[in-house]
Amino acid sequence: MxxxxxxxxxxxxxxxxxxxxxxxxxxxxxxxxxxxxxxxxxxxxxxxxxAGKEELLRRAVNRALDGLFAVLSEEHARVGRAVDRLEYVTRRTVEVLVDELPYVTLLLRVRGNTDTERWAMERRRDFDHQVAALLKEAAADGDLRSDVELRLATRLLFGMINSVVEWYRPDSRGAADGAEIADAVVRLAFAGLRTDG
Amino acid sequence: MxxxxxxxxxxxxxxxxxxxxxxxxxxxxxxxxxxxxxxxxxxxxxxxxxAGKEELLRRAVNRALDGLFAVLSEEHARVGRAVDRLEYVTRRTVEVLVDELPYVTLLLRVRGNTDTERWAMERRRDFDHQVAALLKEAAADGDLRSDVELRLATRLLFGMINSVVEWYRPDSRGAADGAEIADAVVRLAFAGLRTDG
DNA sequence: GTCTATATTACGATAGAC
DNA sequence: GTCTATCGTAATATAGAC
Incomplete structure (x- = not known):
């Protein structure tokens, strides 16, 4: 300590x-x-x-949120077929999560007890909704399997992505880096999502 | 309040x-x-x-852990092909998680600040390891895809399962019940895991 | 079984010296 | 920029009446 x-x-x-x-x-x-x-x-x-404890929290969650939102502004997240944009955003989100691990970890754990926490949760929900919209669009294109309900799939995809903060430790020997983890997530998730498998 | x-x-x-x-x-x-x-x-x-605040925590996490370990004792978790046992345990774990939602939610969030929390984390790790052993066995049987690294797959599967506590609310109208969510998890995850897709 | 009152400690934050 | 000392509040928990 x-x-x-x-x-x-x-x-x-x-x-x-x-x-x-x-x-x-x-x-x-x-x-x-x-x-x-x-x-x-x-x-x-x-x-x-x-200024105090809460300022430290505010700085941390804002750093995490800025990193996540930057992904949505990238070219590959804005042009192309929805399912491909979704896959790209999934991959990049995992990478940001790994690059900014402690900050995103903190973001994902806030409970909403203070104004700062509620603000962070609101921005995070906004990010989630934008990704959910991508999923919806991909489904409308007929590029997603229809036997798994859409909202459910969104939740589970986020669950898989966000769970990375629970176990990824950059220092562990032989550990995969961000790109490798992103690969695994994309392969595992999109095997169950894409129409072509 | x-x-x-x-x-x-x-x-x-x-x-x-x-x-x-x-x-x-x-x-x-x-x-x-x-x-x-x-x-x-x-x-x-x-x-x-x-006796105090910590006793409430202890009662809660023990209830969650008892529910999870009970799954491993069920017949279908102990006999049969490893990949099928894994799928069964996955399904039942999601169901327990939904049935005992608030207790499991609390369990998944403890940080290890007190003896009770550290004890809970230890028992939970034990559960995780037993499921991980199933995954390893299934891989040895040649029933799992080999292009996703084993430890990674374990983590992501748990991530998907455990994320259910972050969004499932039994009261929301038209919400899926435990069995339906378990179905979705099994379909999504095992599409990316099983050799036959 | 529930209450009011209180002991005791820990907390976030500030004052002011160096 | 860092310190010691301290303020005011909120925390866990107990004492003892009803």
């Missing part, structure tokens, strides 16, 4: 420490005392860098 | 209220004050029924 770390913090470097502790203990389970121990500075020193 | 509910509690009926609030606000984000408001009795009255 007490991480050595001298040589002055910035809001960003402090955020890295905080997000790690938030993910270990949960946001509500983390006190400023926990953060100060992990950062190796006193509680009051933290307030020199950020 | 303030749920009307007069006519004396038992540990079990109090548990039902507590687990609902735990799932709404998170365990660490829930105070005894929150619980007392939701139950409609005073804080101190809660201590008449249970």
């Amino acid at each position: 007490t991480t050595a770390r001298r040589d002055t913090y910035t809001p960003q470097t402090l955020l890295e420490v905080a997000v790690r502790v938030f993910n270990e203990r949960g946001y509500d389970g983390t006190s400023m005392e926990h953060l100060s121990k992990a950062a190796g500075i006193s509680k009051s020193s933290i307030y020199h860098h950020v | 303030t749920t009307a509910r007069r006519d004396t509690y038992t540990p079990q009926t109090l548990l039902e209220v507590a687990v609902r609030v735990f799932n709404e606000r998170g365990y660490d984000g829930t105070s005894m004050e929150h619980l007392s408001k939701a139950a409609g009795i005073s804080k101190s009255s809660i201590y008449h029924h249970v």
Whole structure:
């Protein structure tokens, strides 16, 4: 818990420490005392860098959300057949999730107890809805199997994607990287989704 | 938040209220004050029924774990071809998850901050490992596609199953029941897993 | 079985020295 | 930029009356 770390913090470097502790203990389970121990500075020193605990949460979830929304703006997410765009967005979402792992992890766990959390949940729902729209479009094109109900498939696809934060650890030896995991997700999910298998 | 509910509690009926609030606000984000408001009795009255907050958590996660382990003891989980046993366990796990939704939801969210939480995480890991062993056996039988790495497939299958707690709500109109969701999971996942598609 | 009142500790945040 | 000291509040839990 007490991480050595001298040589002055910035809001960003402090955020890295905080997000790690938030993910270990949960946001509500983390006190400023926990953060100060992990950062190796006193509680009051933290307030020199950020306004408080909730600002750290806000910075973290916004970073995650910005990364996710950026995917929807990419060219391959906007042009082409819907089912292919869906597959592309699925792949890139997994990659962002792996690249920004601690931030997305925190985002996926907020419960809505504060304004910041509710705002994060709302933006996240917006992202989900945009992907769900892609799925709907692909179904209308006749590119998705019809024996699995659409809303259900959307939920399960997200479930598979989002579950990556529960086990992926970049440091583990021989671990797959973002692209490999994305491959596996796309292969597994789209085998059950695409009309052609 | 303030749920009307007069006519004396038992540990079990109090548990039902507590687990609902735990799932709404998170365990660490829930105070005894929150619980007392939701139950409609005073804080101190809660201590008449249970030893404290952590006992409520312990009762809840144990109920979830008992339900999950019971699946592994069922006949179809113990005899037959491994891939079929895996499919059966997958289906039944989803059903238990839906039947015991609030309890399993809580189980899947514990972070390990207390002894109770660490104990729950350990038992849950044990369950996961037993299912993972089934997957390994099915692969050895040549019944699983070999182009998706085994550990990865295990993780993603669990991710899909466990994600059900994030969105399934038994009260929503026209919602699928446990068996239907289990069907969808099995169809989607095993299309990408089984050698024959 | 439920209550009010309270003990005790932990929390988020601030004041002010260096 | 970091510290010690501290404020005010909210937390878990208990005491004891009814």
